[in-house]
Amino acid sequence: MKQNKKRFLLLWxxxxxxxxxxxxxxxxxxxxxxxxxxxxxxxxxxxxxxxxFGLCTVNPGYISSLVVTVVLLVAAxxxxxxxxxxxxxxxxxxxxxxxxxxxxxxxxxxxxSPWRNGFLGAYxxxxxxxxxxxxxxxxxxxQAIATNGNSVTLPAPLxxxxxxxxxxxxxxxxxxxxxxxxxxxxGIGSALKEISLLISMSFRLFGALLSGLLVTxxxxxxxxxxxxxxxxxxxxxxxxxALIQSYVLTMLTALFYGEMSERKERRPKAxxxxxxxxxQNV
Amino acid sequence: MxxxxxxxxxxxLLHLFNFAILAGGLxxxxxxxxxxxxxxxxxxxxxxxxxxxxxxxxAEKLKAEYEDKLSQVEAAITQRKTEAEQELSQLRSQxxxxxxxxxxxxxxxxxxxxxxxxxxxxxxVSKELVDMAVTAAEKIALGADGDPYEQFLNxxxxxxxxxxxx
Numbered sequence: 497m498k499q500n501k502k503r504f505l506l507l508w509x510x511x512x513x514x515x516x517x518x519x520x521x522x523x524x525x526x527x528x529x530x531x532x533x534x535x536x537x538x539x540x541x542x543x544x545x546x547x548x549f550g551l552c553t554v555n556p557g558y559i560s561s562l563v564v565t566v567v568l569l570v571a572a573x574x575x576x577x578x579x580x581x582x583x584x585x586x587x588x589x590x591x592x593x594x595x596x597x598x599x600x601x602x603x604x605x606x607x608x609s610p611w612r613n614g615f616l617g618a619y620x621x622x623x624x625x626x627x628x629x630x631x632x633x634x635x636x637x638x639q640a641i642a643t644n645g646n647s648v649t650l651p652a653p654l655x656x657x658x659x660x661x662x663x664x665x666x667x668x669x670x671x672x673x674x675x676x677x678x679x680x681x682x683g684i685g686s687a688l689k690e691i692s693l694l695i696s697m698s699f700r701l702f703g704a705l706l707s708g709l710l711v712t713x714x715x716x717x718x719x720x721x722x723x724x725x726x727x728x729x730x731x732x733x734x735x736x737x738a739l740i741q742s743y744v745l746t747m748l749t750a751l752f753y754g755e756m757s758e759r760k761e762r763r764p765k766a767x768x769x770x771x772x773x774x775x776q777n778v
Numbered sequence: 779m780x781x782x783x784x785x786x787x788x789x790x791l792l793h794l795f796n797f798a799i800l801a802g803g804l805x806x807x808x809x810x811x812x813x814x815x816x817x818x819x820x821x822x823x824x825x826x827x828x829x830x831x832x833x834x835x836x837a838e839k840l841k842a843e844y845e846d847k848l849s850q851v852e853a854a855i856t857q858r859k860t861e862a863e864q865e866l867s868q869l870r871s872q873x874x875x876x877x878x879x880x881x882x883x884x885x886x887x888x889x890x891x892x893x894x895x896x897x898x899x900x901x902x903v904s905k906e907l908v909d910m911a912v913t914a915a916e917k918i919a920l921g922a923d924g925d926p927y928e929q930f931l932n933x934x935x936x937x938x939x940x941x942x943x944x
Contacts, residue, residue, distance in 0.1 A: 540784040554789055561793060565800045572807035580811045585819050598812040621809045622801035653793075658786055662793035 516723070531717050538713045539706060541656060544642035556648045557656020559640055564630045564653055597621075604746060609754030612678060616753050619670050620746040623663065627745060630654055631705060631738035634712070635731060654741075655705040664698025667749045671756055678757030687756055693748075701745055708737050910937075 537543045541555035548554045575594065583591055601624055605617035630653040638650045653659045671693065675683030715721045715729050781787075911930075918929045 542784050548792075552788065554792065555784070555786075558789055558792055558796075561796050565796050568800060569803045569807070572804055576807040576811060580815065583815050585822065594808070594812050595816055598809055599816065601809075602813060617813075618805045618809050619801065622797070622804045625804060626797060626800060656789075656793075657784065658789040659793045661785065662790050662797060665790075666794065666797065 531714070534713055534717055535710055538651070538655070538709055539657075544644065544646050544648045546640050546648065547643050553643055555656045555658065556640060556642075556650050557653050557659050560633055560638075560650040560656075561630065561653035561659055563638065563650065564626065564633050568625060568629055597625075601746065604750050605753075608747075608750035609674070609757055611759065612674065612757045613754075616670070616674065616750060620750055623667065623749065624742040624746045627654060627663070627701075628738045628742040630659075631708075631734060631741060634709065635734050651709055652705050654701055655709040657702050657706075660702030660705065661698045663745065664696075664701055665694060667697050667745065668694045670749060671752045674753040675756035678759055682760070683756060686760075690752060690756070693752060697745065697748065701741060704737060704741050704744075708733060910934075 533543070541557065544556065545553035546556055546559050548558070579590065579594070587595060598621060601621040602613075602617045605613040605620055609616055633650070634652040634655070639647050640650055642648045654663060671690070672684075672687045675687035677683070679686065711733070712726075712730055715725055914930045914933050917933070918927075
């Protein structure tokens with residue numbers, strides 16, 4: 497048993513050393529762009545647009561979002577067809593995972609907005625799944641060909657400013673709809689008071705995901721940093737901020753939705769005295 | 779008008795379209811079925827809980843009824859026991875009285891019988907004494923010399939000592 501373990505360790509170390517040596521010996525393509533250009537492109541996506549089925553050019557982030565959407569929908573379809581009909585009252589592991597995910601977002605909606613939460617639960621579930629899966633998507637490093645012929649690594653969908661703005665604005669609109677549903681016309685006023693959410697939610701998401709992307713980009717740009725460190729930066733940080741960003745956006749949306757959709761009682765006008773109220777001596 | 783940061787309305791709308799499809803699909807395929815199943819299970823367990831509660835209430839009601847009946851039966855048993863004890867004591871005192879009466883009758887009979895026997899004994903003894911006196915007188919009168927009275931007394935004395943020695 498111990499001998500087997502030693503053999504495995506030896507073999508594993510040999511493979512690692514061979515891979516390291518070959519990575520250093522084999523000539524690389526060299527940097528085709530400076531670090532400034534790479535990071536500017538990571539932020540703005542101006543230099544490497546991708547053709548969307550020949551209809552128009554889009555940022556690589558949009559292609560990522562398409563892939564994520566298709567993957568999520570196919571996974572959901574498979575789960576719906578093969579797993580959900582076999583659900584048991586005493587759940588197995590996978591069923592428990594699904595129930596936990598749905599229950600978590602449903603619970604988030606119910607706890608923050610007990611009076612109105614049906615739509616909110618579905619929205620935060622979709623947004624949470626999209627942010628989490630989209631952020632993890634950048635780990636796979638799928639490649640796409642830009643219109644200028646360059647190979648581009650597909651980033652997280654929400655590291656594209658357009659994607660982040662979409663989700664931020666949509667979240668604000670959901671909050672806005674909750675305000676109107678809860679308080680009618682008066683709700684519009686209270687929702688407009690929180691108009692800063694429109695900007696803050698969009699750019700918080702964009703900034704958080706972009707910072708992750710930039711750090712990863714920076715690390716991968718220099719070959720010296722490409723050993724061991726990516727395990728931490730690339731995998732653990734990505735997992736961590738996938739969780740954190742999903743939680744933050746869904747929690748903020750649920751919180752503001754609950755606050756806005758709460759029915760507010762009208763204050764009695766100061767001039768009018770209610771019937772039966774004793775007169776106060778002045 | 780170009781917007782800074784490469785913000786593009788067309789792409790925002792494309793992202794929105796994409797997300798709308800995703801949200802709708804996830805709602806229909808995953809969120810609603812799983813939530814429905816969870817609600818169904820919750821309802822199932824709630825109905826089980828309610829059923830159990832109803833059964834419990836019914837059992838408690840039955841228990842109360844049975845306890846009531848049991849206490850009634852116990853009261854009846856106690857009453858019967860008391861009655862039986864009273865009856866027994868009456869019977870006992872009646873028997874004792876009868877026994878006393880019987881004993882008194884036996885005693886009276888025994889006294890009477892004893893009295894009769896005594897009388898018979900006394901009469902037989904006196905008769906025997908008379909016979910003895912007659913016999914002694916005859917003996918004295920017929921054959922012996924000396925004072926008959928003294929002979930009689932000697933004879934009587936001898937007889938008495940003879941009886942004592944026996």
